[in-house]
Amino acid sequence: MTSPGHKKSVPLDKVRRYLEPGPIVLVSSALEDRRNIMTMGWHSIMAFSPSLLGCVISAGNHSFEMVRQSGECVINLPTTDLTDQTIGIGNTSGGNIDKFEHFGLTADASEAVAAPQIRECYANFECRLVDDRLVDEYNFFIWEVVRARAATSPEYPQTLHYTGDGVFMVAGEVISRRDQFLPQML
Amino acid sequence: MTSPGHKKSVPLDKVRRYLEPGPIVLVSSALEDRRNIMTMGWHSIMAFSPSLLGCVISAGNHSFEMVRQSGECVINLPTTDLTDQTIGIGNTSGGNIDKFEHFGLTADASEAVAAPQIRECYANFECRLVDDRLVDEYNFFIWEVVRARAATSPEYPQTLHYTGDGVFMVAGEVISRRDQFLPQML
Structure with missing residues (x-):
């Protein structure tokens, strides 16, 4: 598997450029000595600045308690090169396997969060949980x-x-x- | 402008089929004798059943008070045939023009809500507001x-x-x- 080439820093108010089109994404997380990845498609940009993203991570997922307790995750953007891995990650549980190893993905250290990011993905968005008031009712994280x-x-x-x-x-x-x-709409 | 042909009823737990891919949508609304349309891209499926959708409608939009006070809207799915209209709707204000007339779109009556729906769109989702607790802080409607x-x-x-x-x-x-x-993931 090839990795995308050089990555550049993206201004935080430009995150919509990558996520507003609605792609499926991979959520990586860490808690204590565990790490995991899940496939996720229910997300929305919520604000430019601060750069806010809302998403549903169902309580049935192994990642749910990891992201809730750590208050952190990385949203990774796969391209069609990673179709097989994206599907595989969505059809397995982190309770049984280490998905980085199993799917041959590289866990790079993040800058601001303990959750690792996926080198092979086109883009990586390090996230901190800022509002969990809808988690109990809707599994919705901001x-x-x-x-x-x-x-x-x-x-x-x-x-x-x-x-x-x-x-x-x-x-x-x-x-x-x-x-x-x-002009003001651009 | 041609309209899509015959439309069929869609089971409510299958709405994700059309909206999870993250398309730009047109939100139509009505309040008293006014009607309006806005272009919207910040939305996420939130549940299969009941069929829930969250979205950001900024308080700066003419539609904001209309959807909030009426507690209703229709989410209409345009295709690339409607690119010009979709952009035009996003770059004008319903405070100045009737967007149905201005953009040559047909306001069909909805079944369950007073908000009209756009005949020329590929799909129409009639919505009732079920949770506004994040509206004041994030302009986020469920x-x-x-x-x-x-x-x-x-x-x-x-x-x-x-x-x-x-x-x-x-x-x-x-x-x-x-x-x-x-099988259980399909």
């Missing part, structure tokens, strides 16, 4: 992105967008309509 | 989808996924990996 890095090439990678039922839509083609936007 | 309809052809339409800066990713190509999923 995170602040505190560090963001993304590969520089390709400019728009092919990403996976899950529809359920084993089917993904692929986004990658881009249309730019900048000239149709008001 | 909706229950109470009626869902979608066109039957094409099976996977081309949808728009916004990155900011006037640039959309287009999803439409599909990959099916059903055989790699555990």
